[in-house]
Amino acid sequence: MAARNRTELKHPLDRLREKIQTGDRGWFFASIADKVADRRLAMNMSQRELAELCGTTQSAIARLERGGRPPRIDTLLRIAEALDCDLHVELVPHK
Numbered sequence: 001m002a003a004r005n006r007t008e009l010k011h012p013l014d015r016l017r018e019k020i021q022t023g024d025r026g027w028f029f030a031s032i033a034d035k036v037a038d039r040r041l042a043m044n045m046s047q048r049e050l051a052e053l054c055g056t057t058q059s060a061i062a063r064l065e066r067g068g069r070p071p072r073i074d075t076l077l078r079i080a081e082a083l084d085c086d087l088h089v090e091l092v093p094h095k
Helices: 003-009 012-021 027-042 047-054 058-065 073-082
Strands: none
Touching: 027 058, 047 058, 047 073, 058 073
């Protein structure tokens, strides 16, 4: 099995843990991507339906859920609204 296939089969939380352990700050966006996908599925909504509600494309939603390029904040706000969620962003000083 190719390395890519093994990576795709990993649970989203396992991917997140790996990113945190390696110091990759992309874990933040991976966490958001997982939450968007989980909420969308819980609402029995397709990527296309979410995209239509947000004024974007299905491919943009798919890219977000795969952890591709991080979405813009205005896009995240529209996604949160479409998923009947609040969006919280927090700045915490380093220890």
